[in-house]
Every structure is written in structure tokens, then in C-alpha cells.
Amino acid sequence: MKPAPFIYHRARSVDEAVSLLSELGDEAKLIAGGQSLVAMMNFRLARPAALVDISRLTDLRYVRAENGGLRIGALALHRDLERISEPSVLAGFDVLPSAARYIGHYAIRAAGTFGGSIAHADPAAEWCMAALLFDGEVVARSLRGERVIPISDFFIGFLETSLDPDEMITEVRLPVRRPGAAVAEFARRHGDFAVVAAMAAIDQHNGRCVDARLVFGGVGGTVMRATPAEAILIGSDLGPGAIAAAADASASAADPPADIHGSSEYRRHLMRVLAARAIKDAMNVRDPASDGRVDFKRQAPG
Amino acid sequence: MDIHEIRLTVNGTKHELAVESRRTLADVLRHDLRYTGTHLGCEHGICGACTVLVDGMPARSCLMFGVQADGRSVETVEGLGSPDDLNPLQRAFTDHHGLQCGFCTPGFLMLVTAFLRENPAPTDEEIREVISSNLCRCTGYQGILRAVRAAADSGAASDSGATSVSGATSVSGTASVSGIDG
Numbered sequence: 409m410k411p412a413p414f415i416y417h418r419a420r421s422v423d424e425a426v427s428l429l430s431e432l433g434d435e436a437k438l439i440a441g442g443q444s445l446v447a448m449m450n451f452r453l454a455r456p457a458a459l460v461d462i463s464r465l466t467d468l469r470y471v472r473a474e475n476g477g478l479r480i481g482a483l484a485l486h487r488d489l490e491r492i493s494e495p496s497v498l499a500g501f502d503v504l505p506s507a508a509r510y511i512g513h514y515a516i517r518a519a520g521t522f523g524g525s526i527a528h529a530d531p532a533a534e535w536c537m538a539a540l541l542f543d544g545e546v547v548a549r550s551l552r553g554e555r556v557i558p559i560s561d562f563f564i565g566f567l568e569t570s571l572d573p574d575e576m577i578t579e580v581r582l583p584v585r586r587p588g589a590a591v592a593e594f595a596r597r598h599g600d601f602a603v604v605a606a607m608a609a610i611d612q613h614n615g616r617c618v619d620a621r622l623v624f625g626g627v628g629g630t631v632m633r634a635t636p637a638e639a640i641l642i643g644s645d646l647g648p649g650a651i652a653a654a655a656d657a658s659a660s661a662a663d664p665p666a667d668i669h670g671s672s673e674y675r676r677h678l679m680r681v682l683a684a685r686a687i688k689d690a691m692n693v694r695d696p697a698s699d700g701r702v703d704f705k706r707q708a709p710g
Numbered sequence: 711m712d713i714h715e716i717r718l719t720v721n722g723t724k725h726e727l728a729v730e731s732r733r734t735l736a737d738v739l740r741h742d743l744r745y746t747g748t749h750l751g752c753e754h755g756i757c758g759a760c761t762v763l764v765d766g767m768p769a770r771s772c773l774m775f776g777v778q779a780d781g782r783s784v785e786t787v788e789g790l791g792s793p794d795d796l797n798p799l800q801r802a803f804t805d806h807h808g809l810q811c812g813f814c815t816p817g818f819l820m821l822v823t824a825f826l827r828e829n830p831a832p833t834d835e836e837i838r839e840v841i842s843s844n845l846c847r848c849t850g851y852q853g854i855l856r857a858v859r860a861a862a863d864s865g866a867a868s869d870s871g872a873t874s875v876s877g878a879t880s881v882s883g884t885a886s887v888s889g890i891d892g
Contacts, residue, residue: 409753415712416731416777439778446734446773447754459731461778513843514825515761515768598842 411449415458419465422549426576428460430551434573438462440483441520443512444528468523468578473497477583478542482523482576486511486535489522500585501542503607507534507591513599523577526562529569532601532626534591535580536563540623540631541589541607542582548575556581563630586611586621590689592682593625596669602626603669604678606658608686610646617641622654622683627664627675634658637683646691655683716780720745721789729776735769736760738776739786747787747816751845758844761817762786768824768843787816790823799823799861808857810848817844822858832862 417432419425429436435457439445442463448454462468468483473496480489490508492498498505511517511525511534525535526546538544544559548571555575562569571577586609593602604626611619620641622634637654644650664675712731717724720743729738734753739745739762751757753772760771763785791797796804799819809815818841825832825840832840837858841851 410734410737411732413712413730413732416714416775418777418780442773442775442778443755443770446775450734450754450772459775463778513758514821514840515758515770515843516755518767519769519773598839 409450409452411446412452412455414449414456416461417458418461422462422465422468422576422578425460425462425465426550426574428458429576430574432458432460436460436573438527438576440524441485442524443516443520444524444530462576471497473499476500476585477581480522480580480582482521482526482578482580484522486517486520486522486525489535490517500587501582502587503541503589503591503609504538507538507607510534510591510593510595510599510602510605516599522580526580527569527571527577529563529567529630530601531563531566531628531630531632532603532605533631534605534625536631537591537605537607537623537625539580539582540633541609541621542586543584545581545583546571546577547579547581548572549578550575554578566629568629588690588692589621590686592685592689594678594682604664604675604682606679606682606686608683608690610641610687610690612646612691615645617644617646617650620654620687622658622687624658624662624679624683627662627679632662634661634683636661641687646687651684651687654687655680658683714777714780716777718776718779718781719783721785731775731777733776734772735762735764735774735776735779735784736771738779739771739784742776745786745788749813749816751814751817756845757814757817758821759814759817761820761844763820763824766824766827768821785820785823787819790819798864799826799857802857802861802864803854806857806860807849807853809846809853814844814846814848818846818854822861826858826862830862830865832858834859837862 417428437456437459439459439461440463468481470481471484471488472479478501486508489504492505522535525533539559546557546562548555564570589609591607593605595602607623609621620638622637624632637658640654640657659676659679664672666672713728715728717726727742736750739748749759751759755770755773761768762771764782791800803809837855841854
């Protein structure tokens with residue numbers, strides 16, 4: 409189908425973009441990569457009265473290591489994350505290139521943006537899961553100024569965020585390194601949104617789990633952190649019993665939706681399987697100090 | 711109507727035209743500029759039939775508005791070869807049964823053109839991954855896989871055919887670069 413009519417504006421700066429948003433009100437939408445928005449417009453599921461095109465604000469296309477964390481410009485492409493190779497950028501964030509390979513396909517990853525994915529807030533989106541896994545912070549600008557929104561306050565519901573209509577994401581910060589974090593997904597076809605996806609990060613010391621983070625996609629209105637499962641893992645020996653208990657706890661704590669791709673119970677089953685898979689994969693991380701790629705004692709400042 | 715004057719280069723030829731903002735790049739190419747080699751299948755970014763190259767990168771032209779392509783360089787299947795003079799990739803598709811009905815073929819050719827420029831010596835696994843981007847309902851993909859394999863092995867496909875454009879291979883994961891689109 410063809411999209412409904414709209415008025416097109418091309419922003420030449422972030423200032424211009426947010427002032428257009430302020431002027432046009434909540435009938436306006438930002439367009440960056442357009443890989444979700446244009447599809448929704450073609451279906452007429454979305455009928456914005458105006459589009460503000462920010463795709464040429466190339467200053468916002470970056471992925472930078474800084475103070476032990478990562479700063480991702482809103483216009484960094486999926487492809488840019490997929491192709492991070494610089495050890496100082498990759499250190500502690502090596503799950504990002506792995507996760508990027510699950511996002512759509514070549515052409516989609518060459519157009520879609522990190523910031524766009526976060527703003528779109530699909531509950532199965534890899535970047536929304538990653539933002540939760542790494543305790544992300546969303547930097548939002550408007551004419552009223554800039555604010556930093558903790559990711560725990562950001563995703564409100566299905567395709568719904570705490571961004572105000574006049575706000576634009578300029579950057580997403582991932583402040584916490586999680587070396588060896590792992591992703592496991594099940595999708596009906598390669599490149600589709602996952603039916604269920606899991607991301608896990610495990611920090612272990614002397615055979616004990618000292619910290620754990622477990623995040624799911626596709627199991628509710630938003631990406632979801634499985635806090636009860638994390639509590640089971642932390643302090644455990646990470647043996648098969650602990651992993652199975654954590655996987656069960658994840659599934660019990662969720663009330664996943666049923667749709668054409670699977671029943672609620674099927675999704676719970678996938679949660680158990682994928683949680684265990686991601687946890688085991690995350691446990692197998694080698695000591696970062698000796699893995700040859702990352703030297704944590706000599707972190708590049710950014 | 712919200713009309714915008716745009717300039718774009720298609721296969722090396724410069725065009726200036728007025729487009730309505732809601733007109734997708736695919737429709738601008740097909741209806742306004744008559745590059746009807748670009749096919750439209752699903753019009754929501756799933757099938758990949760409408761894949762063209764924008765500033766050297768593959769793009770689903772149904773998911774981009776023509777006005778967004780203002781100032782960009784577009785490559786379509788018409789830039790690859792002609793019926794009498796197929797380019798090596800097109801010849802490989804013919805030789806290895808990479809098509810039957812041909813509807814999806816322009817999209818596959820453009821997708822693979824970008825892919826082989828970026829990765830001239832791919833593994834079979836990488837080829838499988840990239841051709842899973844687009845839908846083909848005739849071949850079962852094995853012929854396409856063989857065609858891409860043959861084109862890559864001949865070494866001809868990566869540097870032949872369409873107008874060469876800047877920006878295709880300069881994209882890096884960590885640097886800020888120009889040429890975002892879509």
C-alpha cells in the first residue's frame with residue numbers, strides 16, 4: 409500500500425529538529441532509518457501529519473568508548489554496531505555485534521538506527537534488550553533542554569516510551585560493561601523479530617556467581633528484566649540446578665502474549681530454553697584480562 | 711499536496727524532478743523516471759524485490775521516500791548490464807538457474823552487487839545469510855547460491871556493472887561518517 413499524505417521537513421541540526429517537533433506537535437514523527445516507520449505508514453497503521461527527517465544529522469552517527477562505558481549516537485546504524493572491531497570500543501560490549509546479526513537483514517541494517525530502535529520500543533528489539541542489559545540511559549533533547557532517562561523508566565508499554573512528543577533521542581549511553589554477555593533467540597525465519605529472545609550476562613568469581621543480568625524480548629508489552637531469576641543465580645554455583653531454577657523462575661514471572669507465532673505456554677517454554685542457553689553461553693566467557701582482545705587495565709579513555 | 715524539488719543521480723544520469731513527499735523512492739524510480747526494472751513486491755520491507763543501492767548501500771526503496779533520496783546517487787538493475795550484454799553477475803544468475811520467473815531478480819542482483827563489493831570473497835555461509843534478505847518463490851535459493859558463488863569466484867562481479875559510487879565501502883563501525891540515508 410501507499411502511505412497517507414504528510415508534510416515533509418528535513419532537519420539540518422538537532423536544534424532545528426526539536427524546534428520543528430515543538431512547533432508541529434504530536435502529529436509529527438521523526439524519521440531516521442525508517443525501517444519500521446515507513447512499513448507502518450505503508451500499511452497505514454501510522455498516519456503522521458508530518459515527518460521530520462533527521463537522517464542527515466550525521467554528527468549523531470557514532471559509537472564511542474568513554475569512561476568505561478559506551479556512548480551510542482542516535483543515528484548509529486545497526487550495521488555500525490555489527491561491525492565494531494576496535495578493542496577499546498568492543499571491550500565489555502561484545503554482545504552488541506552478535507545481537508546486531510539478528511536484526512533484519514543486510515539492507516535493513518544499513519539503514520535502521522540504534523536510536524530509532526530504542527524510540528520505536530518494539531518488545532522484541534535487540535537494542536531495547538541491550539539497553540536494559542547494560543543499564544542504559546537515554547539522552548533526550550527538546551526545546552526545553554536535555555534530560556537523561558534511565559532505561560528502567562523509559563519503556564512504558566507496547567511501542568510506548570516516556571519520551572514526550574517534542575523530544576528527540578540524541579544518544580544512548582551504556583554505562584556498565586558486561587564482558588561475554590550472550591544472546592539467544594528463536595525466530596520462525598532468519599531476520600524476523602524473535603518469537604522470544606534472551607540476553608544474559610554473568611559475572612563469576614571463584615566458581616560463584618557474583619552478579620547476573622537476564623533480559624527477555626517478545627514476552628510482553630516491553631522488553632523485560634527477569635529479576636527473580638537473577639536473584640537465584642547470584643550467589644549460586646551456576647550449576648545445572650541453579651540454571652534450571654533461574655530459567656523456571658523467568659518463565660513463571662512472565663505472562664507472555666499468545667499470537668499466531670505461538671501460545672503463551674509455548675513462549676514460556678522458549679523462555680526456559682533460551683534463558684538456559686544464554687546463561688551457559690555467558691558463563692563460558694574467558695577471563696577478559698587473558699582473552700587477547702581486551703586489556704581492562706589499559707582502557708582507552710574514549 | 712506536499713511537493714518537493716529533488717535532484718538524484720540514477721545509474722550515473724542526473725535527474726531533477728518534483729515529487730510528492732509520500733512517494734516512495736521505488737515509485738519515483740518506476741513511475742516518474744521509468745526505471746521499471748525495480749520491482750515492488752510487498753511494499754513493507756519484507757520481500758526485498760525493490761532493493762536498489764543508495765550511495766552504494768543496499769536499500770529497500772519501498773521503505774524510503776523519494777524526497778529522502780535528494781542529492782543521493784541511486785543504482786538500479788538497469789545500471790548493471792543490458793539484455794545483449796549481461797554483466798558477470800547477471801550471467802552467473804542465467805548460467806546457474808538463479809531465477810525462474812524473474813520477478814525477484816532485480817532485487818537479488820542489487821543486493822548481491824553491494825554484498826560482493828564489500829565482501830569479494832565470501833564464504834557459502836555468508837552468501838546464504840545475505841540472500842536470506844530477499845524472498846524468491848521459484849528457485850529454492852540453491853541456484854542463487856551457486857550463481858553468487860560463481861560470480862564471486864570469477865572475481866568479476868565485485869568491480870563490474872553499475873556506476874561506482876563513493877561511500878560504499880568507507881562505512882566504519884566506530885567513526886562518524888557521512889552518507890546516512892533511508
